[in-house]
Amino acid sequence: MKKPILEENAVLSVQSCQKLYGINRGCQDINFDLYPGEVLGIVGESGSGKSTLLNCLSGNNQPDHGAIIYRDSVGMAQDIYEMNEARRRLLMRSEFGIVKQNPKDGLRMRVSAGANIGERLMAVGDRHYGDIRTKAGDWLTQVEMPKDRLDDMPFEFSGGMQQRLQIARVLVTRPRLVLMDEPTGGLDVSVQAKLLDLIRSLVSELNLSVIMVTHDLAVARLLCDRLLVMQQSRVIEQGLTDQVLDDPQHPYTQLLVSSVLTP
Amino acid sequence: MPNQSEYNFAYLDEQSKRTIRRGLLKAVAIPGHQVPFAGREMPMPYGWGTGGVQVTASILGADDCLKVIDQGSDDTTNAVSIRRFFDKTALVETTTDTEAATVIQTRHRIPEQPLTNNQILVFQVPIPEPLRFIEPSESETMKMHALEEYGVMHVKLYEDIAHHGHIATTYAYPVHVNGRYVMDPSPIPKFDNPKMHMSDALLLFGAGREKRLYAIPPYTDVKSLDFDDHPFEIQQWDQSCALCGCEHSFLDEVIVNDEGERMFVCSDSHFCQQRVNAKLNMSEAVEV
Numbered sequence: 001m002k003k004p005i006l007e008e009n010a011v012l013s014v015q016s017c018q019k020l021y022g023i024n025r026g027c028q029d030i031n032f033d034l035y036p037g038e039v040l041g042i043v044g045e046s047g048s049g050k051s052t053l054l055n056c057l058s059g060n061n062q063p064d065h066g067a068i069i070y071r072d073s074v075g076m077a078q079d080i081y082e083m084n085e086a087r088r089r090l091l092m093r094s095e096f097g098i099v100k101q102n103p104k105d106g107l108r109m110r111v112s113a114g115a116n117i118g119e120r121l122m123a124v125g126d127r128h129y130g131d132i133r134t135k136a137g138d139w140l141t142q143v144e145m146p147k148d149r150l151d152d153m154p155f156e157f158s159g160g161m162q163q164r165l166q167i168a169r170v171l172v173t174r175p176r177l178v179l180m181d182e183p184t185g186g187l188d189v190s191v192q193a194k195l196l197d198l199i200r201s202l203v204s205e206l207n208l209s210v211i212m213v214t215h216d217l218a219v220a221r222l223l224c225d226r227l228l229v230m231q232q233s234r235v236i237e238q239g240l241t242d243q244v245l246d247d248p249q250h251p252y253t254q255l256l257v258s259s260v261l262t263p
Numbered sequence: 264m265p266n267q268s269e270y271n272f273a274y275l276d277e278q279s280k281r282t283i284r285r286g287l288l289k290a291v292a293i294p295g296h297q298v299p300f301a302g303r304e305m306p307m308p309y310g311w312g313t314g315g316v317q318v319t320a321s322i323l324g325a326d327d328c329l330k331v332i333d334q335g336s337d338d339t340t341n342a343v344s345i346r347r348f349f350d351k352t353a354l355v356e357t358t359t360d361t362e363a364a365t366v367i368q369t370r371h372r373i374p375e376q377p378l379t380n381n382q383i384l385v386f387q388v389p390i391p392e393p394l395r396f397i398e399p400s401e402s403e404t405m406k407m408h409a410l411e412e413y414g415v416m417h418v419k420l421y422e423d424i425a426h427h428g429h430i431a432t433t434y435a436y437p438v439h440v441n442g443r444y445v446m447d448p449s450p451i452p453k454f455d456n457p458k459m460h461m462s463d464a465l466l467l468f469g470a471g472r473e474k475r476l477y478a479i480p481p482y483t484d485v486k487s488l489d490f491d492d493h494p495f496e497i498q499q500w501d502q503s504c505a506l507c508g509c510e511h512s513f514l515d516e517v518i519v520n521d522e523g524e525r526m527f528v529c530s531d532s533h534f535c536q537q538r539v540n541a542k543l544n545m546s547e548a549v550e551v
Contacts, residue, residue, distance in 0.1 A: 086410045108397070108418070115421045122421065123414030129424055129490040151425050 006069045006077040011036050011177055011209045012057075017066035019056050024232045027053040030066070032228060032238065034177070039203055039210040041224030041241065043217060043256070048230040050213040051181060057211060058098050058179050059088050070095075073176060093123050097175035101182040103162035106169070107154045113140065113165055114150040120173045139168040143198060160191035164198065171202065180212040184219055196222055217260050221245055229253045273320040273353040279303050280321035283476070287318065287467060290478035295440030296408070297391055302474035306348075311341060312370060313471025315387030316348070319368045322383060322467070323349065328356045330364035335372035335513065335530030342370075359533050371434075373455040375512050375534040378464035380481055386449045388470035391477065393437045393447035413445045416488055424493055433498065439486045440479060454497045454513045459485040502527040507538035 006013045012034040020026040027049035034040055042050045055061035057068060062081050071077045073095060080088055092098070100106035107116050117136035118126075126132050137147050143164040154162055163183060170178065183199065184192040200223055203210055214220055220227055220241060227244045229237040229252070237250040248254045271277065279301070286300035305313045323329065329349050333342040337359035345368060346357045358364050361374045368385040378384060394404040397415045407413070416437055423431040436453035440446045448459060449468060459466060459479055466479040479485060489495040503510040505526040512534060514527040529535035 085406075089410060089412065111397075111418055111422050112425055114425055115418045118421055119415060119418050122417040123412065125414065127417070127491050129421065130492050132421065133425070 006071055007033055009035055011071055012211075013067075013069045014057070015067045015069065017053070017056055017063045017068060019052055019061060019063045020233065021052075024234075025049075026233050027056070027230070028233050030235055032235075034209050034211065036176075036209050037203075037207045038226065039208075039212060039224045041220040041227045042211065042213045042230060043215060043220050043227060044230035045215065045256075049233040050215075050230055052233075053230075054179055054181055054211070054213050058096065059092050070177070090124075093120055094173050095176050097170035097173075097178040099163075099166055099170055099178065099180040099183050101185045103154070103159070103166045106166040107162060109154050112151045112153060113145075113157075116154060116165060116169045117172050120169065124173060135172060136168075139172050140165075142171075142202070143168045144194075158191075160187050160195060163187065163195060167199070167202070171206065171208075174206070176209060178208050178210045180210060182214055182216075183212065184214075184216070192219075199223060217245060217257065229256065268352055268354050270352040272325070273323045273349065273355075274305075275303060275317065275320045279317075283317055283321035286476045287322070287478065290467070290476045291465070291480050293444075294479055294483050295438075295444030295446040295477060297475040297477045300474055300476050302471055305471065307344075309472040310389065312345060312368070312387035314469030314473075314475075315368050315370070315385050315471075316345060316469075317471065318385045318467050318469035318476065319345075319349065319366060320353075322385070323353055323355060323366060325353075325355065327365045328358050328363055330358050330361065330367045330533075331369075332367065332372060332374070332531075332533075333370045335374075335515070336532040338532065361533050369451075371450055371452070372513065372530060373451060373458045375529070375531045377458075378462065380463040382464040384464050384466050386451070386466065386468045388447070388449040388468045388475070389472070390435075391447060391449075391468065391470040391473050391475040393445050408444060411443070413439075416445055417490070420488060420490060420493075424490070430489065430493055430495070436495075437488050439488060441483050441485075445488070446477060446479075452498065452513060453487065453495075456485070456487045456495070457497065461485075500527060504529045504535060504538075507535045507542070509535070509538060 010033040014030050014032050017030040018028040020028055030053055044050050056063045059080055067079045069077050069079050114133060114136040117139050118132040121132050121135060137150055140147055140150055145161060145164055154165060157165060184195055196219060224241045227238060227241050228235045231252045237244060237253045245257055248257050282301050286298045290298045303317060305316050307313060331342045331346040333339040349355055350357050361376045366383050370387050392404055394407055396419055398404050420430050434450045434452050435447055436456055438446055438448055438456060461482050463481055465481055468477045487495040500514050504512060504514060506528050509529055512529045512531060515530040516525055516527055518525050
């Protein structure tokens, strides 16, 4: 096993990651580093490989080539696909957090909100009911939901609230790296705005490192420090968000930026 | 003794019994681990104890004495018909006496009378997978067992306390076996869970529909799951048995007439009968 190389300070390093399902379908030649507290946006059209990349990062989809190196909380850098499965899955439910686009995929719809939030605590060994419940209640308030809904079922919540619940469920174990797949997709604009506000304040409060897939450039501008633009499985442009959106270099990025409707 | 039955001994053919015994050996070697086996069609519907019957058939010897209980009782339909089945196909001695039996097949209870190390208890199991409630995928539950990811088991207990104020799961209460596998002890009341801990008898579990075997060998550590601040507790009753007066057995509530009058009696019929007989003998002795 070759020793993983990871720049000092970086939390995550993706090195020539490739996962292809066909010619230019999937993702290839992906290289980037992620630093603590940074929000990295991945934008691009449908089918450009954003979700494939995110699945590779979340340990669900082993890349054909390349390395995904993560520095854990004790400072050890390791390729997430080189470690054994038990360790990888433990990381995924403690130090990684994954927020799905559709809250139904990320929540257990048939157990209460409290149990949804508490699940990750119990999964990492919490065995005190009172403590779990207090923490679940605290997180419900953190995501601006009333505490008295702790025992309600997720299907009784609106779409926006389900998404908040999902975020609480992921953040309760204090992950260091959060992967979000279109967290505001399918929500109406006002709900979206509130959720974005919430995510922004949580990110700065908890000093989270976030990788967020979105195809909404407005969301990207609001939240992301840095952007990767993907097209046909490759990263075609990357840089600071303002730089990419205000002065796009690649023809595709120019097209993407100019196709945003302004009311 | 020549086998007078028209069936092969204990109904199943010898090869089938061997494969099941092989599965049982593996199950005993890895306490609480579910071992798949080639389940056979039995002349009874799934859900009536096809798993338990196959286990019993494959471990039964000509000199064994069989007892079958259903809901703790020896005289319910299921118990009577399974007992008659082996009476007919294996010509083994059958009994209702817990102490006399060498093999006991059970559906819902562990007998009140402590079992000994020359007895085997065979459970009929409907759903062998304790994680099924939370995880519908079989490949995922197998992985969770392999990697000992049992945190989610507590989600169910959490839900109970959140909705009822206490752990309301009263049967099929999950246990942690030998510090390794989480196991569903079949629909026995949690009242019986402590009896599995360091049991003298061998406990075998057979699930016919799902085709799984598992086991708790004698003297194995069995711990019921709980929370630090909501420890495991067994059921308790304010009443005592209306027939034998027992205060520490598992009681069934029986409605006795159309007015809704009810009484509580021991669910273990043999245990109750023994106590009633002992009382009668005592009072006769006093009269003499």
